[in-house]
Amino acid sequence: MNSSLLFEQPTVYLVLAALLLAVGIYGLLRRRTLVGMLIAGELIFSAASLNFMVLNRFYAPDPAVGQVFVLFIMGLAAAEVAVTLSIIIAVYRNYRSIQPEELTELKG
Amino acid sequence: MSSFPGSALLLTALFLLFVATTAAGALLAALATRTIRGVCGLALCSVGLAGLYYFLHGPFLALMEILVYVGAVCVTIIFAVMLAEPDEPPVKVKVRGARVWGAGALLVGVAVFWGIAHLSLQGGWRVPEARTTDGSLQAIGVSLLTTYSLAFELISLVLLVAILGALAIARGGRTRA
Numbered sequence: 001m002n003s004s005l006l007f008e009q010p011t012v013y014l015v016l017a018a019l020l021l022a023v024g025i026y027g028l029l030r031r032r033t034l035v036g037m038l039i040a041g042e043l044i045f046s047a048a049s050l051n052f053m054v055l056n057r058f059y060a061p062d063p064a065v066g067q068v069f070v071l072f073i074m075g076l077a078a079a080e081v082a083v084t085l086s087i088i089i090a091v092y093r094n095y096r097s098i099q100p101e102e103l104t105e106l107k108g
Numbered sequence: 109m110s111s112f113p114g115s116a117l118l119l120t121a122l123f124l125l126f127v128a129t130t131a132a133g134a135l136l137a138a139l140a141t142r143t144i145r146g147v148c149g150l151a152l153c154s155v156g157l158a159g160l161y162y163f164l165h166g167p168f169l170a171l172m173e174i175l176v177y178v179g180a181v182c183v184t185i186i187f188a189v190m191l192a193e194p195d196e197p198p199v200k201v202k203v204r205g206a207r208v209w210g211a212g213a214l215l216v217g218v219a220v221f222w223g224i225a226h227l228s229l230q231g232g233w234r235v236p237e238a239r240t241t242d243g244s245l246q247a248i249g250v251s252l253l254t255t256y257s258l259a260f261e262l263i264s265l266v267l268l269v270a271i272l273g274a275l276a277i278a279r280g281g282r283t284r285a
Contacts, residue, residue, distance in 0.1 A: 005116055007123040007163045014228035016127055016160075018221050020134050020153075026217030027138030030210060031146075035189060039137050039146045042181065046134075046157055049173075056243075057164040061236040063243025064251045067166050071248075074176045075263045079270035081181050085188040086274035092192035 013054040020047035034088050034098045038081065045077045123163055130156030143189050151182045168245045 006012060020043055027040030049070045056066020092098050133156055136149030154177035161170040241247040252260050 006120050010233075011229060012123075012127065013160065013164070015225045016130060018224035018228060019131060021224060022217040022221030023134045023138045025220050026213050029213035029216060030138070033143055033193075035143045035185060035193065036146055038185065039143075039150050042150055042177075043134055043137055043153065046153065046177075050157060050160065053161055053164045053166055053169065055233070057166070059233045059235060061238070062240045062251075063165070064241050064247040067169055067243065067248050068251055068256055070166075070169055071172065071252075072259060072263055074172060075267060078176055078180055079267050081184055082270050082274040083277070085184055086278035088188055089192050089278045090280060098192055 010054050010058045013050060017047045017050040017054065020044075020050060032099060034084075034091070034100060037100070038084050038088075042077060042081070045073060049073050122159070126156045126159035126163070128156075129153075130160060132156075143193055144186070147182055147185050147189065150185070151178050154178050154182070165243060168248065 024040045024043030024047060027043065028037055031037050031040055052066045052070050052073070056063055056069075060066055088098055091103065095102060130153050133149045133151070133153030137146045137153060138149075140146045140149060154173055157177075158170040158173040161167075161173055241251075
């Protein structure tokens, strides 16, 4: 295996995973809708998955473990999206809006 | 590597295409003003990630990424956008301190990126001497049903509870109008 190729080096993958995490956190802080914040959260999940896969491919003694974990992350992300979207729909039905600024009923 | 002359160049070009797809999709998902464009960015990012998983010797994970993220998550979010998002573009309200808040978010993002990238590159990771399995689909299946069987059962329970909870939450407050 020729290890001088670009895709056989872990650095590109690791930097890309850091970029995904940073963009996800930026979007989570910046977005003004609930769906936008959900999308940013999915980016953070993707960053974690990519990190697991990289370390699994290059540094893990058992390369099946990381893939099993990424499968679990995908399952949890799917469950989270289902619950979050039903909450968003319930909020929209009550407030006719999904802007986070308007959900201030509990604010003192 | 095969003996095909340009194969290394071709693979590198494909790899760079997938990296660019992932980064562009993530940026589109975080920066787009319309929500539907953000969903498209998430789908693009997932397609790029599936290609990267293929390069990381995980073809099954690449398939699952396409199936779960593009096929299920993005489509579900699009349904929620159709049901709950007002169609007109959001009115530009002047929020006091919005510029400061955006600059703060950008600062946090850049700091996280720099810190994590620095840590990962300085990591001092050790390459193991020998691999115990080959990481194939058969090895994944065997470890799912032996070592991780409890977690496997628990995640099916979590999915069942999530489906029931989503149905219960989304049903409340419905009237026969």
